[in-house]
Amino acid sequence: MPGLRLDHVYKRFGRTDAVRDVSLAVDNGGFCAVIGPSGCGKSTVLRLIAGLESVSAGTIRIGGRIVNDVGPAERGVAMVFQDYALYPHMTVAQNLAFALQLTDEDGQQIQRRVRSTARAHQLEDVLVRRPETLAAGKRQGVAIGRSTIRRRDFLLFDEPLANLDADQRIAARREITRLHREYRSTVVYVTSDQSEALAMADRIVVMRDGQVEQTGLPLQLYDDPDTQFVAGFIGSPPMNFLPVVVRSAHPGGVTVGFAERPGADFTLPLDRWDVSAGTDMTLGIRPEHLATVSDLGGGGADGDRPGIRLQAQAEMIEPLGGWTTIHAKTTNGRAIVIRERGTSPLRSGSRLTVTAPTPRIRLFDQTGLRVR
Ligand SMILES: Nc1ncnc2c1ncn2[C@@H]1O[C@H](COP(=O)(O)OP(=O)(O)OP(=O)(O)O)[C@@H](O)[C@H]1O
Ligand SMILES: [Mg+2]
Missing domain, CATH: 2.40.50.140 (Nucleic acid-binding proteins)
Structure with a gap:
């Protein structure tokens, strides 16, 4: 199955060109990181793929199908946000189960899936708690678990680890990498942390001012940058x-x-x-x-x-x-x-x-x- 593909995509908000002529392709099962400074259009690209925004021009294909006019629920993608977006009045178990309620699985199947997802994300001991009583790392675990409890072919992450401390970040990184391998999902992962992108992705897209500055393998961007901007953005301390x-x-x-x-x-x-x-x-x-x-x-x-x-x-x-x-x-x-x-x-x-x-x-x- 083909992965995901954007061809000459534009997004205009009033007089702001948030995304200009962005083309990118992610192979089926690939892990593509999108990085760049604040305001360069990373989240907008992700929201366009998810269908939360519509393109001003250009084509988006998911699994080979043009989805420009397909609603977010029918695109078969799951999105994990930086701010978790959990339901505060529901317990962790209810948050996890919610994603399955519109499927035809019965109550027992749902409970089984909730338990196995909780196990995978080390949430078994907090299933009856509400999200706001949990530490940030656990909350993000719930958000990732909820997005992936239904096996998804396409996973979109928008700076999912930004609110975590260093230890939690390393654990969550490992968890996302494991999920990606196990589900063989196609991942687009937005981050402003270039080291996260180097560590996790098999392909990196560097954006600047709404445009793609360079696309390449992680070490190719490090060794062989096309521009001073990419050279300065990848690597720490910087060039x-x-x-x-x-x-x-x-x-x-x-x-x-x-x-x-x-x-x-x-x-x-x-x-x-x-x-x-x-x-x-x-x-x-x-x-x-x-x-x-x-x-x-x-x-x-x-x-x-x-x-x-x-x-x-x-x-x-x-x-x-x-x-x-x-x-x-x-x-x-x-x-x-x-x-x-x-x-x-x-x-x-x-x-x-x-x-x-x-x-x-x-x-x-x-x-x-x-x-x-
Ligand atoms: N709904 C909107 N209405 C108007 N302008 C918007 C909207 N969403 C984004 N923009 C503008 O589009 C540009 C790109 O924003 P976007 O959120 O995609 O950047 P980003 O790379 O995700 O930044 P950050 O790293 O800060 O999250 C910015 O100039 C932003 O102000
Ligand atoms: Mg953003």
């Missing part, structure tokens, strides 16, 4: 961006240098003749791809390899156990973040040389497009 200037383009490479420091030029293996000397660009390098050499002047691990070298001073050291995050400032006053494995001997105020290997460096033009 460092530094202004550079093209010095020259020649066979096999483009030589760039830091705008303020003529001495620190380096050559990137780009086959581009269309970039001319003097062009301003932005260099991107992830914190985990930078290394520090605290012994100034001594060649570090990357000393003999091509790449960038920068002089900097450590400003703040965050030891995180397995990792250390170093916040530093380059000699020309640019803030950079370095993430190193293990513990670091550096102190705030330490002078250091920061290096990065050439293959890890990304370049972006002034419009934010990747220069490859």
